């Protein structure tokens with residue numbers, strides 16, 4: 273390697289490490305503050321929560337560092353742009369500070385619901401007419417105020433997730449972006465139709481379009497407020513679209529996408545809905561296309577972290593997560609004509625690429 277290249281690579285690594293370190297400190301600090309303002313994982317009058325598997329701190333730290341090592345390697349391999357420019361955009365500072373304030377202000381409410389194990393307040397205090405949403409959806413997931421169903425919730429969702437994962441959430445999603453890059457590379461982006469199922473506020477779509485600005489990218493989400501936020505996030509790319517609708521009844525024609533991706537959707541779904549979503553994914557995907565599923569690790573994926581996974585349904589309202597930890601995708605996927613192409617762990621996330629038979 274030529275010395276100029278070596279210097280530029282080293283400078284890139286230093287910049288990356290500094291930026292991700294800063295990001296981690298920023299979100300990790302807020303997580304610590306939130307924990308301090310709340311009762312932690314315990315509830316007064318109850319014995320402290322003890323997971324059945326003992327979490328291994330060293331494994332946790334190693335997985336965290338591995339995530340960023342792989343992320344940097346993916347940038348150097350040209351799979352997606354360096355996130356530093358996107359993450360450290362000075363123009364977004366006022367927004368970032370506002371969201372931090374909103375996040376910390378909401379902690380007391382979230383903790384009140386957590387102490388009372390009240391994850392369905394949203395059904396009683398409806399921010400909108402909720403009757404058109406399925407019952408399983410009308411909940412305060414993560415004990416979040418208004419569940420998925422208000423502008424305020426959409427405003428702070430990404431911040432909450434980043435704080436929960438101490439700044440690692442975006443990098444975990446980029447592990448899925450690497451898989452998407454493999455699907456798209458070598459093809460004319462303008463001809464690749466990609467669907468992000470359960471796109472949330474569109475952060476993944478936004479990142480994807482930075483790397484692949486001409487991709488025919490569509491998002492689907494059931495939350496009107498989150499779908500609106502996603503439209504806002506991708507407004508610079510006129511070909512990108514966001515639809516409101518259910519993943520188990522997708523408003524798209526059969527075989528209309530080359531690649532599907534879903535991030536952190538399946539663990540939020542009741543077990544009876546997951547096969548319906550897989551069947552819909554198989555319907556809207558063309559033969560030979562990939563369904564990239566990035567979601568929480570499950571038991572056994574990294575045994576040293578099994579105990580960490582047990583904390584999520586204890587600390588946050590995750591009504592379907594406990595069952596999800598042992599739920600086997602394979603029979604449902606195979607029944608719909610998918611086989612597993614690749615699997616990889618990215619800290620607390622697992623990214624599986626399922627290929628539809630030709």
Ligand SMILES: C[S@@+](CC[C@H](N)C(=O)[O-])C[C@H]1O[C@@H](n2cnc3c(N)ncnc32)[C@H](O)[C@@H]1O
Nearest residue numbers: 420470471472493494495498517518519535536
């Ligand atoms: C945990 S969030 C994940 C959002 C985003 N993919 C991300 O990476 O952060 C789950 C998202 O799935 C959406 N969702 C849940 N159930 C759904 C369903 N049945 N159909 C469509 N979207 C759904 C929620 O509205 C929410 O935006």
